[in-house]
Amino acid sequence: MDGFETYKHLFVGEDPLDITRHVKAIETANFHGAHYWPLEAALWDIIGKVHGRPVSELFGNAAKRLPAYASSGELKSPEERVATALKVREAGFAP
Known part of the structure; x- marks a missing residue:
């Protein structure tokens, strides 16, 4: 989590079960441009x-x-993209 050192003091040494407190701290950090949802x-x-x-x-x-989905963010030629889409569909993923 890039930049976590700035906010580390808000979490380290605190009770990890106090989720309400931590969520408020995460929301505050997020407001200031952080992205700490993984925490x-x-x-x-x-x-x-x-x-x-x-x-x-x-x-x-x-x-x-939960329904699964297939996604591809790879750079591919149109032909490669079609081939990938067909493989995914054959594997049982809905269009």
């Missing part, structure tokens, strides 16, 4: 591990299944 994901993972539950349960198990 929130890591904190939820810690909370789940402490309680012996998957994070999905912490959020109410709203979805039992």
Whole structure:
């Protein structure tokens, strides 16, 4: 997380289970141009591990299944892109 040293003091040494406090600090850092959403994901993972539950349960198990998607951000010729799209479709991904 680029630039984290500036905000590190807001998190290191604090209770990782105090998610409300951390989310407020992350939102404040984000307001000032940081992008520390991975830190929130890591904190939820810690909370789940402490309680012996998957994070999905912490959020109410709203979805039992999630659709997968295929994406390609690679630079390819039009012909290569068509070939990739056909392979992805053959693998079962919906258009």
